[in-house]
Amino acid sequence: MIYKGSTKNTTRSYLLIICLFLTTFLTSKTFKKVNLQDISINGSELFSIDEIVENSSLNLPTPLILVKTKFIEKELKKNFSLENVSVYRQIFPFGLKILINTRTPIAYGERIIKGEKINGFIDEDGFFINPKYTEKENLKNLSSTVFGWEENFKGLLSKILKSQKNNDVEFVTIKFSPNGFLTVEEKGLNTIFLGFNSTIIETQLQIISDLKNQLTGEPILEKIDNIDLTDPSNPKIKVFKP
Numbered sequence: 001m002i003y004k005g006s007t008k009n010t011t012r013s014y015l016l017i018i019c020l021f022l023t024t025f026l027t028s029k030t031f032k033k034v035n036l037q038d039i040s041i042n043g044s045e046l047f048s049i050d051e052i053v054e055n056s057s058l059n060l061p062t063p064l065i066l067v068k069t070k071f072i073e074k075e076l077k078k079n080f081s082l083e084n085v086s087v088y089r090q091i092f093p094f095g096l097k098i099l100i101n102t103r104t105p106i107a108y109g110e111r112i113i114k115g116e117k118i119n120g121f122i123d124e125d126g127f128f129i130n131p132k133y134t135e136k137e138n139l140k141n142l143s144s145t146v147f148g149w150e151e152n153f154k155g156l157l158s159k160i161l162k163s164q165k166n167n168d169v170e171f172v173t174i175k176f177s178p179n180g181f182l183t184v185e186e187k188g189l190n191t192i193f194l195g196f197n198s199t200i201i202e203t204q205l206q207i208i209s210d211l212k213n214q215l216t217g218e219p220i221l222e223k224i225d226n227i228d229l230t231d232p233s234n235p236k237i238k239v240f241k242p
Contacts, residue, residue, distance in 0.1 A: 031063045031064070031065055032063065032064055032094060033060075033061035033062060033063055033064070034060060034061060034062055034063070034064050034067065034095060034096055035060055035061045036049055036050075036053070036060060037095075038094060038095030038096060039052065039053075039095055039096045039098065040095065040096070040097050040098065041098050041100060042097065042098065042099050042100070043099050043100040043101055043102075044100045044101075044102050044133075044135070046102065046132070046133050046134075046135070047080070047100060047133065052076065052098060055075065055076060055079040055080065056072045056075045056076055056079070057071065057072065057075060058072055064089050064094070064095075064096075065089070067087070067089060067096060069087040069088070069089065070087075072087050073085050073086060073087050076098075076100075080100075080130070080133050081103060081127050081128060081129050081130065081133070082100060082101060082102060082103065082133075083101045083102060083103045083104075083123075084100075084101040085098065085099065085100050085101065086098070086099040087099075102129075102133060102134065102135055103123040103125075103127055103129050104123055104124075104135075104138050105121030105122060105123055105129055105134055105138055105139065105142065106122065106123060106124050106142065106144070106161060107121065107122040107142060107143075107144035107145060107146050107161060107174075108120075108121060108122070108142055108144070108145040108146070109121050109122040109128050109129070109145070109146045109149050110145070110146065110147050110148070110149065111128055111148070111149040111150065112148065112178075119131065120134075121134055121139070121142070122144075122146050122149065122157065122161070124158060124161050124162055125154065125158050126153065126154035126155060126156070126157035126158035126161065127154060128149050143170065143172065144161070144170075144171050144172060144173070144174065145172070145173050145174070146173075146174045146175075146176075147173065147174070147175040147176065148175055148176035148177060148178070149176070150176065153176055155198075156182070156198045156201055157174065159201050159202065159205065160174055160184065160201070160205065161174075163205045163208075163209070167205075167208075167209040167212070168209070168212055168213060168216070169186055169187075169189075169205075169208055169209055169212050170186065170187040170188075171184050171185065171186055171187075172185045172186065172187050173185040180196055181193075181195060181196055182194040182195060182196070182198075186208060186212070188212060188215075188216070188221060189208065189211060189212060189215075189221075189224060189227060190224050190225060190226060190227075191225070191226040191227070192208060192226065192227045192228075192229060193226065193227070193228045193229060193230055194229055194230065195229075195230035196230075197230075200232055203232045204229045204232055207229055207232055207235060208227075208229070211227070211235075220239065223239040223240050224237060224238070224239055224240075225238045225239055225240050226238050
């Protein structure tokens with residue numbers, strides 16, 4: 001005769017043993033050390049595992065549970081100028097999985113570091129992108145060039161680049177002088193001086209759009225030498241002398 005109570009106790013014992021085994025197994029896995037061969041990269045083929053390690057605080061070998069995923073994500077996003085990056089700890093299969101989303105360039109870019117010109121690309125948020133970490137299929141039909149890029153110009157630059165989406169303007173060049181004076185060249189309107197005051201950029205961009213719409217098809221458009229919008233309340237148009 002088999003008693004129900006005995007069957008329940010046996011089942012409970014089996015479950016406890018299984019839970020204990022799984023807990024021990026998972027614990028041993030989380031404390032297992034991660035090595036180079038345990039890292040996988042998804043989303044882009046431009047990055048090597050060695051570059052990931054060199055550009056982050058990840059010291060190998062290190063226990064999986066001690067990997068600071070969020071901190072490493074911030075490091076990689078900044079050092080590679082990525083749109084997004086996610087780092088996951090994995091038990092099955094064991095290791096680190098890194099998912100990378102690169103930025104999409106919409107303009108050529110040039111910056112100066114210690115007197116040396118560095119060429120690259122710019123995305124619509126104003127970020128500078130290293131050519132080495134740029135997907136080649138995204139380089140088609142780039143028509144704008146940014147000169148004098150600096151970190152603190154990102155927000156201003158983004159507004160200028162995004163303004164082309166909903167307007168008929170096309171900026172051929174966007175140039176920041178060493179002292180921060182901003183000049184753009186618009187296809188059709190030619191050189192436009194915008195100056196130092198970044199707080200009035202929306203007003204300046206609206207004037208540029210209005211001028212382009214009003215002057216398109218007019219003979220004067222071909223005679224414009226430059227436009228001074230440093231004072232938006234008093235725009236000045238200079239034409240070529242006959």
